[in-house]
Amino acid sequence: MMRSKIAELLESTHFGTEVTVMGWVRTKRDSKGGFSFLEINDGSTIKNIQVIAEDKLANYTKEILRLTIGCSVIVKGILVESPGKGQKVEVQATDVKTIGWADPDTYPLQKKRHSFEYLRTIAHLRPRTNTFGAVARIRNAMSYGIHTFFQDRGFIYLHSPIITGSNCEGAGDMFTVTTLDLQGLKHKDGMVDFREDFFAKPASLTVSGQLEAEVYALALGNVYTFGPTFRAENSNTYRHLAEFWMVEPEMAFCDLKEAVDLAEEFVKSILTSTLTNCKDDLDFFNRFVDKDLISTVEHIIRSTFERLTYTEAIEILSQVRERFEFPVEWGKDIQSEHERYLCEVVFKRPVVVTDYPKEIKPFYMKVNKDGRTVKAMDILLPGVGEIIGGSQREDDYETLLNRIKEMNLDPGDYWWYLDLRRYGTVIHSGFGLGFERLIQFVTGLSNIRDAIPFPRTPKNLEF
Ligand code: ATP
Ligand code: MN
Numbered sequence: 001m002m003r004s005k006i007a008e009l010l011e012s013t014h015f016g017t018e019v020t021v022m023g024w025v026r027t028k029r030d031s032k033g034g035f036s037f038l039e040i041n042d043g044s045t046i047k048n049i050q051v052i053a054e055d056k057l058a059n060y061t062k063e064i065l066r067l068t069i070g071c072s073v074i075v076k077g078i079l080v081e082s083p084g085k086g087q088k089v090e091v092q093a094t095d096v097k098t099i100g101w102a103d104p105d106t107y108p109l110q111k112k113r114h115s116f117e118y119l120r121t122i123a124h125l126r127p128r129t130n131t132f133g134a135v136a137r138i139r140n141a142m143s144y145g146i147h148t149f150f151q152d153r154g155f156i157y158l159h160s161p162i163i164t165g166s167n168c169e170g171a172g173d174m175f176t177v178t179t180l181d182l183q184g185l186k187h188k189d190g191m192v193d194f195r196e197d198f199f200a201k202p203a204s205l206t207v208s209g210q211l212e213a214e215v216y217a218l219a220l221g222n223v224y225t226f227g228p229t230f231r232a233e234n235s236n237t238y239r240h241l242a243e244f245w246m247v248e249p250e251m252a253f254c255d256l257k258e259a260v261d262l263a264e265e266f267v268k269s270i271l272t273s274t275l276t277n278c279k280d281d282l283d284f285f286n287r288f289v290d291k292d293l294i295s296t297v298e299h300i301i302r303s304t305f306e307r308l309t310y311t312e313a314i315e316i317l318s319q320v321r322e323r324f325e326f327p328v329e330w331g332k333d334i335q336s337e338h339e340r341y342l343c344e345v346v347f348k349r350p351v352v353v354t355d356y357p358k359e360i361k362p363f364y365m366k367v368n369k370d371g372r373t374v375k376a377m378d379i380l381l382p383g384v385g386e387i388i389g390g391s392q393r394e395d396d397y398e399t400l401l402n403r404i405k406e407m408n409l410d411p412g413d414y415w416w417y418l419d420l421r422r423y424g425t426v427i428h429s430g431f432g433l434g435f436e437r438l439i440q441f442v443t444g445l446s447n448i449r450d451a452i453p454f455p456r457t458p459k460n461l462e463f
Helices: 116-120 130-152 210-220 256-277 279-288 293-302 310-318 336-347 397-406 411-422 435-443
Strands: 018-031 035-041 049-054 072-081 089-100 222-230 243-252 306-309 351-357 373-381 385-392 428-434
Touching (some): 018 089, 049 072, 130 256, 130 279, 210 222, 210 243, 210 411, 243 256, 256 293, 256 351, 256 385, 256 435, 279 293, 279 435, 293 435, 310 336, 310 351, 310 373, 336 351, 336 373, 336 385, 373 428, 428 435
Parallel strands (some): 049 089
Antiparallel strands (some): 018 035, 018 072, 035 049, 072 089, 222 243, 373 385, 385 428
């Protein structure tokens, strides 16, 4: 059976042709004149197609009149020009077949608007709403845009491992991967004996593909990863997930400034392609979630990102330190309230903060000549705060070794990473962009749990 996608039918002018629509009933109205209007959605677009079913259809009383929200149907009919307002085409049904019923007494999605909190409890049905259908299509288009951006520039797509034996930034935030029997766990001298475990050593889910991306950048030049990463941080915030997707380009022969330039171009490019390719879905968010959404995105695309050092940022923030909950002090991390103040109040555009104190950044970032700061960069967006974190990597063997020791890490765990600096080392840089945060920004959704199909957060793993 040829299935006609609603997205295509709505643009079609082939009136009089027979079409077959397959989808789910969004609404039904029965008219006294002896016919019913069905609104059908098939996921190909946020828009529904209107179907007119007349009472002369054989199953009109027994079946069509009984259809309710959520039923799946196959409709055959003739595409006709719509006399009604709000749509150009409609389908005059010649046959309506019900495939699956959805009992209106129990079907959780009814016509009223449900809260995001409620919809999270029915993550298996929420993609059938306008909002979550739109998020899914936007997510898809943005993934495609990300690959296109890097492929157009000759970057090699790298599949970095999900299970890792190295800990990129500190073991506290990682999920352990084990086949040990946790119930009957045997200890040796009070410690878990990992020699008994699958890999004969501790293993975890990756928090970043960066270290492996560096390996490949130092052979292939420019690479990028785009995959899931895992953080066991116990933070219940509107912008943290335990499982999220990260895009991580890594470039050989590239310094911090060039990495920031690429990141700015990257963000603007993805936003631009999303505006063009997801117009109907973005219009929906602009109407129902945030009236300034599209104009904000357009503003970001046109603006030049403000660049300043961490030290300069602290100077600005310390002039208004009373406004903040967290202390503003050189050497302390910039918190999300500070990030948003810089973007939303001071500069009113994206902000790039560079050259952070080395104590608050990971060991692999290149130490500046001052010995106190590292070549780090964070890109902050209004609304969501930090969207990208990156750096120029330490390329000097001795300095890197010392940093590893300073941070109380075991150089033995990083022998292969250190080797990259012993053999053919080059200046190189990279960054990581949190995919769901960018989706949050583009859709205006206030909670990151609505930007991923099945969110994983503390105490939450139903689906
Ligand atoms: P934050 O300070 O916001 O918690 P981070 O500094 O720990 O983030 P990085 O290690 O720099 O994050 O990761 C790179 C990017 O990944 C971040 O800029 C952010 O966009 C995204 N990201 C980090 N942690 C999470 C998370 N738990 N959930 C969703 N996205 C995240
Ligand atoms: Mn960061």
